Amino acid sequence: MTSYFRALQCYGANLREWPAHLWPIALLGMLSRRGRAARRNALAEEASWRRQLQSDGLSLAPSAAMQQRLSAIPGAHRQVVPPQRPVFLPVSMVTAAAMVLGIAIGATDLTSSSSVFSDDYQAFASLDIAGSSDVADWLEGE
């Protein structure tokens, strides 16, 4: 019941203005006599204030001079064009693109089909830089 009175104070007596999640509380509150009376009082108070404050019947209409000033706005002021945002690819997209490129290069066997790579590799392989053949000869002699 406390929530009902708090909501009544916060959102006013017009139950249609209450958030949807408070409607069950509104229904429960309306079941009690005290709840109904509180809402009636709140409605009466709202109406009284509205009547009192609107009693002047004042409703200003824009003057002719003002209407002219408002009509001149498009000619007198430039619109703010939003700057184009630079295109940033997300990291995941860049990573995926790099992986696809790597797989494609591997699948086409690009490096081994190059004569530069293959010739150099043959020449390099024939060198006995570490002297492993000497060691093998020595072992055979032993």
Added chain:
Amino acid sequence: MVSRDAALLARTAEGDAQAFQQLVDRHSSAVLNVIYRIVLSRADAEDLCQEVFVRLWKQAPAWQDEAKVSTWLYRVASNLAINHYQRVQQRFVLDGDLAEQVSEASTPLDDEPGDSPALTAALSALPEEQRAAIAFRYYREMPVREIADVLGNSPKAVESLLGRARKRLRQLLGENND
């Protein structure tokens, strides 16, 4: 579903002056009245109302606010009106010799249609934020939640503003409704 205002705003964003004029026709009177209820001066209200629509025209192409056009207009209008009122008050307070002008500035001109003198005096004695809440609630008849959206407050804070405003008005108008 695209509302009429949203469609007009989309055309305004493309530089369509006619669409802008239609937005002006639809909302200028309401915006003017809300501002007037806060600054209590027709001349200032007209200047500020023009500023609101200048901002709408300028910012239309970069519009990203998901709020309704009317909510945006009221938000800008109330911010401008509250800031204007605070600036005017500050200016007068800085110059002690002009203290008398404070009361003149917050009183509507004689040739303006206005509230009853007692009500006008009571309204002018309220802080500008409370006056804004009163203007939206009782002159525009807006729900508390919408006022909260316009003023950038919670509904509870708006109801608190309204409660304090009503209490102060009751005191000033010499009523004993409690």
